[in-house]
Amino acid sequence: MVIAAVSTSATQSMTGADRLCDALLAHDVDVCFANPGTSEMHFVAALDRQPRMRCILGLFEGVVTGAADGYARMSDRPAATLLHLGPGLANGLANMHNARRAHSPMINIVGDHAVEHLPLDSPLTSDIDSLARPMSRWVRRIADPTRIDHDVAEAWAQSMAPGISTLILPADMAWNEHVYREDLARGERLPQAPLEQATVARVGAAIRGGRKVVLLLTGAALREGALRIADGIRRATGVEIYAQGSNGRIERGRGRAPIAKLPMTHEGGGPLLRGVDMLVLIGAKEPVSFFAYPNRQGRLAPPSCEIVRLAGPDQDLPHALAWLADEVGVKIDASPMATSAPENPSNGALTVDAVNRLVAARLPEQAIICDEALTSSGFFDYSYDAPPHDYLQITGGAIGIGIPMAAGAAVACPDRKVINLQADGSGMYTVQGLWTHARENLDVVTIVFSNRSYATLWGEMSKVGAQTPGRNAQRMLQLDQPELDWTKLAGGLGVESSRVSTVSEFSRALDAALGRRGPYLIEAIV
């Protein structure tokens, strides 16, 4: 990383916390999702002196980090988070895990005790560094407040690589005053590793030679322009293209290339890769099954399949596709792709399928879909010819991302409608995030698929041979005693809502929710 001094308000006496704020703002990090505590009060005071920084409270740290993930996916830049010591960080780790898998930029500021206080092991003391590392790309404990802007510059550069940067801020590093004689350091983006010409040539030769090739895409390769290139290669050469099983963001809908996701199951992904000679990874990882099962290989590609990494997630993926198109002599057609409008479901009892089809049919132009529907998923299959939209999904399998991610996406894109397709069991993990929807008046419609069970797990139970689950299994997998009432939960958190159980009820509620601004929740009994 190159650090260049840039002009700002130098030669001032200010606290380390003020300097940290200035440094974040110098990198245009101007949103801070927060749940602060006592050890962060000087940073809170510094934020309070900076009206340019938008501070957004989450009532639980999983909301904070999940919102930062959603924000990053839609804005391609990091938000800051503010977390309270080890337990506050710990509460945010699960959604940091999802963000890590989505390659989202994020800068965590984690408060810690003052340097001299730390060895006294007062009750809130814990090993923050060890807790941070598994989910972070980069971790630093601030040790010199006069260099705090350099730490932020590096945190920013690492986050844009992309990944999660965690800065641990001891309280005295925040509260002590210093005279800063130098302008703020500014991070520059880390250089991307160049693509290898030999690899491009190898893939090109395989395609031209008529071998059965699959391109597996994720990250920036799933934005409209890159997708168009990939689809152009597909149409001209007969390669197949898939998005990887879970992705941070897909630009999707009418006029865009209708890519499918490669399921991370033996039943789903396995057959699609049968007979494939070469699998080309473009930002993606080699496809494996999400979980392991007895006597089954984790790898989904057949052993004979050659796996070629054309570009990693930290390389220029659109360029990789463009170069490959050149290599195989494909010209990309810039005219919109013709697709047909989706059908509307008819009336009757509400099903998962009907909800997903109706949402696809009624989707506002440039909506943002957050998909944590899990066993109630299906929207994606109907969405290729819905109006143009962005599709965000759970990436790391850590449930509880939907409500927070929707909040972050809405903060990043205040003029776009956000629709969160939410499984009920997962939604309960970070239900507190609905309060943030209300507080910030975010334009989010939450659709809860209320099936009153961990439905994923019922399927998994049958796979292990327990066909008739007994009392203990039922007590751990069913959510129906008592039934969750999502309209009351939403009401308790300040979000208006309705409960529907027929197609026509859902249709009316959806129209009403899409016709207004601000948060709304629909509990769909399915």
Add this chain to the structure above:
Amino acid sequence: MVIAAVSTSATQSMTGADRLCDALLAHDVDVCFANPGTSEMHFVAALDRQPRMRCILGLFEGVVTGAADGYARMSDRPAATLLHLGPGLANGLANMHNARRAHSPMINIVGDHAVEHLPLDSPLTSDIDSLARPMSRWVRRIADPTRIDHDVAEAWAQSMAPGISTLILPADMAWNEHVYREDLARGERLPQAPLEQATVARVGAAIRGGRKVVLLLTGAALREGALRIADGIRRATGVEIYAQGSNGRIERGRGRAPIAKLPMTHEGGGPLLRGVDMLVLIGAKEPVSFFAYPNRQGRLAPPSCEIVRLAGPDQDLPHALAWLADEVGVKIDASPMATSAPENPSNGALTVDAVNRLVAARLPEQAIICDEALTSSGFFDYSYDAPPHDYLQITGGAIGIGIPMAAGAAVACPDRKVINLQADGSGMYTVQGLWTHARENLDVVTIVFSNRSYATLWGEMSKVGAQTPGRNAQRMLQLDQPELDWTKLAGGLGVESSRVSTVSEFSRALDAALGRRGPYLIEAIV
């Protein structure tokens, strides 16, 4: 640790998961707080074959670990928890942190991918070992399913030391079948380090020599019998006795020694220790301020004060007190201590003080109080002459323990009333736990002090000199836009409730809640 083979159902073919269940039950670990996922399905199936194991679902892992903490505090033995890979563990870490500070026994079973699947880095993969260590006393990754009972034996012994044991269970260790030819291994308790005679003599000499001595107690030293010894020493010799600032459990109320807690603040704890010559730690840690502040020492005892560790939390604390009583020639009076009944507050608007006084006055015999009231605390001051009860409080400063801890205490003691004094901001962290109250029909009354702010932090803001908080500070510290409606939240989770704002309304609601069995929530507007 000594491991002795004990007779059970040996020479059987069974899965590792079945063997793990058997091994837990052999140690009388017969409650499992759980939120399982796919990688734990074989363990779920094994639990399903063991009706003796009581499986209790939490809708979030912070509920699971907090409940295990509450259970351990009241039963003095570990519950098992069942957690889903790294993110599931991460979600449970904050309340593991509290449990660690309470010296609660706990055995976590954390599922992981099968051994061969792990290097494939499928989406839910993370570094579980690193995440577990900061909050665990002992961590083991199960590597040999034929030795799984030995792992459990050691996990149990370590948990009783006391502390948190974390067993990482790769899926294939659970699903593979083996013929177990040996009886189940059984853990024996780790030997306690003996007390040092010289230390007892040194403390005894200081007391007899008329030096100003303070005994600081926690853990088993706060049970009725040990407290009576400590109070006997106090009355006979003039030493002072305090409980440490936060404690896992205090046996409290009429007829028991009315010990005070030593506040972990400069303003509270500092003056109480002024002029003290010797501070004797009996399970306790040296008192320090909870947080650091500029230009203040973290240690609360004056530099001249000699600090003597008579016994650590893993030693026999009641014995330490009895020995010290002998050393100073004090005979302990076994007759109940005379105390007076607390006064009832009069009518009028509801205040924090009125709530706490009324709860103390109306307390059912042998009730269990869970105290996460934070700035609304005060109950403890009125409780010394309330009916005999147990007092559990937040120990590690990781908010969100109240609702789960109450659940665990109620599971451990089904015939006793549990009353959870709950700050609103903290309660929102693990509000999902109310659903477990309803599902298990736990006899818990939750009293929410609804002040619509992180009131602790307002006080802290003023300490850092920000007297007139601006928009950003208000947005991060206030919970009033929108107001949380706890009666709706409770209703959404299946718990009956009422909202009260006067003394007489609260009084009636409290009487009604105490007069019935099962969960109830009172939102006290204060």
